Amino acid sequence: xxxxxxVRFAPSPTGSLHIGGLxxxxxxxxxxxxxxxAFVLRIEDTDQKRYDPTALATLTExxxxxxxxxxxxxxxxxxxxxxxQSERLALYQQWAQWLVDNGKAYKCFCTTERLAQVNKDKEAxxxxxxxxxxxxxxxxxxxxxxxxxxxxxxxRMKMPLDGQTVVQDVLRGDVVFENQTQQDxxxxxxxxxxxxxxxxxxxxxxxxxxxxxxxxxWLPSAALHMQLWLAFGWEIPVYVHxxxxxxxxxxxxxxxxxxxxxxxxxxxxxxVHDYINAGYLPExxxxxxxxIGWNFGEERELFTMAEAVERFDLARINPANSAFPTEKxxxxxxxxxxxxxxxxxxRRLRPVLEKAGFSxxxxxxxxxxxxxxxxxxxxxxxxxxxxxxxxxxxxxxAPDKLPQKKMDAASTxxxxxxxxxxxxxxxxxxxxxxHAAVEKLTETLGLNNSQxxxxxxxxxxxxxxxxxxxxxxxxxGQAETLRRLRLALESLKxxxx
Numbered sequence: 089x090x091x092x093x094x095v096r097f098a099p100s101p102t103g104s105l106h107i108g109g110l111x112x113x114x115x116x117x118x119x120x121x122x123x124x125x126a127f128v129l130r131i132e133d134t135d136q137k138r139y140d141p142t143a144l145a146t147l148t149e150x151x152x153x154x155x156x157x158x159x160x161x162x163x164x165x166x167x168x169x170x171x172x173q174s175e176r177l178a179l180y181q182q183w184a185q186w187l188v189d190n191g192k193a194y195k196c197f198c199t200t201e202r203l204a205q206v207n208k209d210k211e212a213x214x215x216x217x218x219x220x221x222x223x224x225x226x227x228x229x230x231x232x233x234x235x236x237x238x239x240x241x242x243x244r245m246k247m248p249l250d251g252q253t254v255v256q257d258v259l260r261g262d263v264v265f266e267n268q269t270q271q272d273x274x275x276x277x278x279x280x281x282x283x284x285x286x287x288x289x290x291x292x293x294x295x296x297x298x299x300x301x302x303x304x305x306w307l308p309s310a311a312l313h314m315q316l317w318l319a320f321g322w323e324i325p326v327y328v329h330x331x332x333x334x335x336x337x338x339x340x341x342x343x344x345x346x347x348x349x350x351x352x353x354x355x356x357x358x359x360v361h362d363y364i365n366a367g368y369l370p371e372x373x374x375x376x377x378x379x380i381g382w383n384f385g386e387e388r389e390l391f392t393m394a395e396a397v398e399r400f401d402l403a404r405i406n407p408a409n410s411a412f413p414t415e416k417x418x419x420x421x422x423x424x425x426x427x428x429x430x431x432x433x434x435r436r437l438r439p440v441l442e443k444a445g446f447s448x449x450x451x452x453x454x455x456x457x458x459x460x461x462x463x464x465x466x467x468x469x470x471x472x473x474x475x476x477x478x479x480x481x482x483x484x485x486a487p488d489k490l491p492q493k494k495m496d497a498a499s500t501x502x503x504x505x506x507x508x509x510x511x512x513x514x515x516x517x518x519x520x521x522x523h524a525a526v527e528k529l530t531e532t533l534g535l536n537n538s539q540x541x542x543x544x545x546x547x548x549x550x551x552x553x554x555x556x557x558x559x560x561x562x563x564x565g566q567a568e569t570l571r572r573l574r575l576a577l578e579s580l581k582x583x584x585x
Contacts, residue, residue: 091296091298092125092126092298093119093120093123093124093125093126093298093299094120094125094126094128094295094296094297094298094299095116095117095119095120095125095126095127095128095297095298095299095300095301096116096127096128096129096130096291096292096295096297096300097109097112097113097116097117097127097128097129097130097151097156097158098129098130098131098132098288098291099113099131099132099147100131100132100133100135100138101131101133101139101140101141101143101144101147102135102138102139102140102143103140103143103146103344103359104143104146104147104150104359104360104361105146105147105150105151105359105360105361106342106344106358106359106360107333107342107357107358107359107360107363107377108303108332108333108341108342108358109360110150110151110154110156110360110373110377111330111333111377111380111381112301112302112303112330113151113154113156114154114156114374114377114378115301115330115378115382115400115405116299116301117156118378118393118396118397118400119299119301119400119402120159121397121400122397122398122400122401125298126159126160127156127157127158127159127160128158128159128160128161128166128168128171128295128297129148129151129158129160129161129162129171130161130171130172130173130291130295131144131162131171131172131173132173132284132287132288133172133173133174134173134174134281134282134283134284134287135284136174136279136281144162146361148163149361150360150361150364153360153364153370154360154370154373154374155370155371155374155393168294168295168296173282173287173291174281176287176290176291177280177281177282179290179294180276180281180282180286180287180290181276181280181282183286183290183320184243184275184276184282184286185243186320187243187245187246187275187319187320188243190319191246192245192246192319193243193244193245193246193275193319194223194224194226194243194244194246194272195223195226195231195234195235195241195242195243195244196219196222196223196224196241196242196243196244196272196274197223197226197234197239197241198219198222198223202222203219206219206220206222216269218271219244219271219272221272223241223244224244224246224272240278240279241278242274242275242276242277242278243274243275243276244272244273244274244275245272245273245275245285245312245315245316245319246272247267247270247271247272247273247311247312247315248267248270248315249267249268250267250268251267252264252265252266252267253265253267253270253311253314253315254314255307255310255311255313255314255327256327257307257310257327257328257329258326258327258328258402259328259329259330259331259402259405259407260307260329260407263307263310265310265311267311270311270312271312273285273309273312275316285309285312285313285316286316288300288313289313289316289317289320289322292325293320293322293323297325298325298326299325299326299327299328300325300326300327300328301328301330302328302329302330303329303330303332304329304330304331304332304407304409305332305341306329307329310327310329328402328405329407330381330405331381331405331406331407331408331409331410332409332410333380333381333409333410333411333412334409334410334411334412335348335356335411335412336348336349336350336351336356336411336412336413336414337411338411342356342358342412343358344358344359348412350414350415356412356414360373366466366468367440367466367467367468367469368417368421368466368467369421369424369425369428369436369467371392371393371424372417372420372421372423372424372425373417373421374393374396375389375390375391375392375393375396375420375424376416376417376420376421378391378393378396379413379416380410380412380413381405381406381410382400382404382405382406383404383406384396384399384404385399385404389416389420390420390423418465418466419465421465421466422464422465425461425464425465425466425467426461426462428461430454430457430458430461431454433457433461434453434454434457436467437453437457437460437467437470438453440467440468440470440471441453441470441471441475441478444471444475446475446478446479447478447480448478449478452477452478452563455563456474456477456555456563458559459474459555459556459559459560459563460473460474460555463555472551472553473553473554473555474554474555476549476550476551476554477563477564482550482568482572482575483550484547484550484572484575484576484579485546485547485549485550485551485552485576486579487576487579487580487582487583488583489546489552490504490543490546490547490576490579490580490583491543491583492538492539492540492542492543493538493539494539495535495539495543497580497583499533499535500543500580501577501580502533503533503535503539503540503543504543504547504573504576504577504580505577506529506532506533507526507529507540507543507544507573508570508573508574508577510525510526510529511525511526511566511569511570511573512566512570514566517561517562517565517566517569518562519556519558519559519561519562520558522558522561522562523558526540526541526544526558541557543576544557544561544573545557545560546576547572547573547575547576548560548561548564548569548572548573550572
C-alpha cells in the first residue's frame with residue numbers, strides 16, 4: 089500500500105456501546121492489525137444535546153474488555169491529537185470559513201421557524217422535504233447586514249445542483265448519486281460546533297486516516313462527504329461501508345429502543361455491557377461478531393482473534409446486511425470457555441461468585457473449576473450450577489425433590505440407607521471408587537443410574553442440577569457427604585407423613 093494503514097473508530101458518547109458499534113470497531117481493529125497499521129480511537133462529541141458525560145468511560149471500558157486496544161486516542165495520546173472533537177473546534181471553524189471564502193459553502197441565517205414552514209409548504213406541494221437554499225442567493229452585502237444585526241448563522245455546504253457524485257466503495261463499487269437530490273447540509277452550527285459531516289472529513293484528513301470503515305447507514309450521506317473532499321482538494325481515503333446487523337428475523341436494525349427477541353420471545357441484548365454482565369467472554373463475542381458479515385474461510389466459525397487477524401481481508405466481507413444469529417453465541421462461548429486454561433477460567437469465575445455473595449476459597453475454586461468447565465455456557469451459570477460449594481451453610485433440597493422418576497418416598501429412603509451403608513465403609517473416597525460402589529448398588533436396589541445418581545446428587549448438592557456427582561462428592565469429602573445424605577434421609581420422614 090502507498091500509505092500506511094490508519095483506521096479509526098469514532099463513537100459518540102451518548103450512552104453505552106451498541107453491539108453493532110463493537111462490530112464496526114472490531115473490523116477496523118482487525119484490518120489495522122493485519123496490516124501493521126494504527127487503530128485510532130476518536131471521540132465525536134459535537135452533538136452537545138445528546139452528550140452523556142459518563143458515556144466515555146463506559147465506551148472505553150467496553151472496548152478494552154473486548155481486547156480492542158487503540159494505538160492513539162484520548163487517554164494514550166498520539167501525534168495527531170487531540171482526539172476529542174470538542175477540543176478541536178477552532179480547526180473546524182477555520183476550515184468551514186475556508187469553504188465560505190472559496191465559494192464552496194455559505195452562511196445561512198434562516199430560523200428554525202422558517203425551516204419548518206418551508207417543509208410544511210413543500211409537503212403541501214407534495215415535494216421532498218429539505219432546505220430551499222434561500223440564503224445561498226444572498227449577496228455579500230445582505231450577509232454583512234445580517235451579521236451586523238447580531239444574527240448568528242450556520243454554514244451550509246454548497247452542493248452541485250446538477251450532474252452526479254460518484255463514491256467509490258470497496259464493497260459496493262461505484263455508488264452514484266444524482267446531485268439534484270442532495271441537500272445543502274449544515275456543516276457548522278450557530279454555536280460554533282461542527283456537524284458530523286464537516287468534522288469527520290477534517291479529522292480524517294489531519295489524522296491521515298487511510299480507510300474509513302463505517303456502517304452502511306452512512307452511505308446516503310457519502311455524496312456530501314465526497315463533495316467536501318473534492319472542495320478541500322485533499323486526498324480521499326478508501327471508503328468501506330460495512331453491512332448493518334439486522335434483527336434475528338432479518339427485519340430491521342438491532343435497536344435498543346425496540347429490542348429484538350429470539351424465537352422463544354426472549355429479549356436479545358443490544359448493548360455490549362449487557363453481554364459483559366451476562367457472563368460472556370470477550371473472545372467469544374469477538375468471534376461471534378466477526379462471523380456476522382465476514383467469512384473466515386474453511387467453513388470455520390470457531391477461531392481466535394489472532395487467527396482472524398491473519399485471515400482478515402476486505403474481500404471476505406459480504407456487503408449485504410446480516411441477521412443476528414443469536415443461537416450461535418452460547419455455543420461459541422461454551423467452546424471458548426472450554427479452551428481456557430483452568431487457572432484462567434478460575435480467575436474469571438471468582439468475581440462472578442463473589443458478586444453473587446459467596447466467599448471464595450482459592451483452593452476450593454481450583455477444585456471446582458475443572459468439573460464445571462465442560463458444562464458452562466456462560467460464566468454466570470457457575471452460580472446456579474456450583475454456588476452450593478461456596479455457601480457458608482449447606483441448604484438441603486426440599487424432600488419432595490429427592491425421589492426420582494418412578495420412585496416414591498419408600499424406595500428413595502431405601503436408596504439413601506443403602507448408599508450410606510456402602511459409602512461409610514470406603515477407605516478411598518475418590519471419584520472412581522465411589523462411582524464403582526454406587527453403580528454396583530444400583531443393581532442391588534433394582535434402580536438405574538439415573539435414579540440413584542439423581543437421589544444422591546440432590547441430597548449432596550441440595551439441587552437437582554449440579555456438576556458431576558462423584559467429582560462433587562470427592563470435593564465435599566466423605567464426612568460431609570454422609571452428613572448430607574443423613575439429612576436427606578431424615579427429611580423424607582416428613583414427606584412420608
